[in-house]
Amino acid sequence: MAPGDLSHMLARKSLSDLYRIRETVDRLITDRESGEGVVEERRSGSRTYRLELVYCGKGCRGCPHGPYWYCYWKEGGRTRSRYIGKILPKEAMQI
Ligand SMILES: [Zn+2]
Known part of the structure:
Protein backbone atom coordinates (compact mmCIF):
# COMPACT_ATOMS: atom_id res chain seq x y z
CA MET A 1 0.00 0.00 0.00
CA ALA A 2 1.38 3.42 -0.98
CA PRO A 3 1.74 5.92 1.90
CA GLY A 4 -0.59 8.33 0.04
CA ASP A 5 -3.36 5.72 -0.12
CA LEU A 6 -3.08 5.12 3.60
CA SER A 7 -3.40 8.77 4.63
CA HIS A 8 -6.25 9.26 2.16
CA MET A 9 -8.05 6.31 3.70
CA LEU A 10 -7.38 7.45 7.27
CA ALA A 11 -8.47 11.06 6.55
CA ARG A 12 -12.03 9.78 6.09
CA LYS A 13 -12.15 8.09 9.50
CA SER A 14 -13.80 9.66 12.54
CA LEU A 15 -11.64 10.90 15.41
CA SER A 16 -12.71 8.00 17.64
CA ASP A 17 -11.81 5.54 14.88
CA LEU A 18 -8.41 7.20 14.54
CA TYR A 19 -7.79 6.84 18.30
CA ARG A 20 -8.68 3.17 18.08
CA ILE A 21 -6.41 2.70 15.06
CA ARG A 22 -3.55 4.41 16.90
CA GLU A 23 -3.99 2.11 19.91
CA THR A 24 -4.05 -0.93 17.64
CA VAL A 25 -0.93 0.16 15.75
CA ASP A 26 0.87 0.93 19.02
CA ARG A 27 0.05 -2.53 20.34
CA LEU A 28 1.15 -4.23 17.12
CA ILE A 29 4.45 -2.33 17.15
CA THR A 30 5.07 -3.17 20.81
CA ASP A 31 4.30 -6.85 20.20
CA ARG A 32 6.58 -6.93 17.16
CA GLU A 33 9.43 -5.16 18.97
CA SER A 34 9.18 -7.39 22.00
CA GLY A 35 9.35 -10.45 19.78
CA GLU A 36 6.04 -11.74 21.11
ZN1 LIG B 1 -7.51 -11.82 13.91
Missing part, protein backbone atom coordinates in the same frame (compact mmCIF):
# COMPACT_ATOMS: atom_id res chain seq x y z
CA GLY A 37 4.53 -14.28 18.77
CA VAL A 38 7.85 -15.23 17.19
CA VAL A 39 7.71 -18.99 16.70
CA GLU A 40 11.02 -19.50 14.95
CA GLU A 41 13.94 -17.38 13.82
CA ARG A 42 16.58 -18.13 11.16
CA ARG A 43 19.50 -16.03 10.05
CA SER A 44 20.96 -15.94 6.58
CA GLY A 45 23.78 -13.45 6.16
CA SER A 46 22.41 -10.00 6.97
CA ARG A 47 18.82 -11.19 6.78
CA THR A 48 16.65 -12.56 9.53
CA TYR A 49 13.69 -14.79 8.79
CA ARG A 50 11.00 -14.98 11.45
CA LEU A 51 7.97 -17.23 11.70
CA GLU A 52 5.41 -15.10 13.53
CA LEU A 53 1.91 -15.36 14.86
CA VAL A 54 -0.05 -12.31 13.78
CA TYR A 55 -2.57 -10.53 16.00
CA CYS A 56 -4.80 -8.52 13.67
CA GLY A 57 -6.19 -6.43 16.55
CA LYS A 58 -9.75 -6.74 15.26
CA GLY A 59 -10.73 -9.01 18.12
CA CYS A 60 -11.60 -11.71 15.61
CA ARG A 61 -12.02 -15.36 16.60
CA GLY A 62 -9.22 -16.48 14.32
CA CYS A 63 -6.47 -14.65 16.24
CA PRO A 64 -3.61 -15.26 16.24
CA HIS A 65 -3.25 -15.80 12.50
CA GLY A 66 -0.53 -17.76 10.81
CA PRO A 67 2.16 -18.33 11.71
CA TYR A 68 3.65 -16.58 8.68
CA TRP A 69 7.24 -16.07 7.63
CA TYR A 70 8.63 -12.53 7.40
CA CYS A 71 12.04 -11.40 6.25
CA TYR A 72 13.84 -8.53 8.01
CA TRP A 73 16.90 -6.65 6.83
CA LYS A 74 18.60 -3.29 7.25
CA GLU A 75 18.57 -0.81 4.43
CA GLY A 76 19.90 2.73 4.78
CA GLY A 77 19.82 2.48 8.56
CA ARG A 78 16.18 1.39 8.61
CA THR A 79 14.77 -2.04 9.33
CA ARG A 80 12.79 -3.25 6.35
CA SER A 81 10.52 -6.26 6.29
CA ARG A 82 8.77 -8.36 3.71
CA TYR A 83 5.93 -10.82 4.06
CA ILE A 84 6.83 -14.26 2.71
CA GLY A 85 3.98 -16.59 3.57
CA LYS A 86 3.16 -19.79 5.41
CA ILE A 87 6.09 -21.65 3.92
CA LEU A 88 9.68 -20.46 3.78
CA PRO A 89 11.05 -21.52 0.37
CA LYS A 90 14.64 -22.73 0.25
CA GLU A 91 15.36 -20.02 -2.35
CA ALA A 92 14.36 -17.34 0.15
CA MET A 93 17.31 -18.29 2.34
CA GLN A 94 19.70 -17.62 -0.54
CA ILE A 95 18.56 -14.08 -1.43
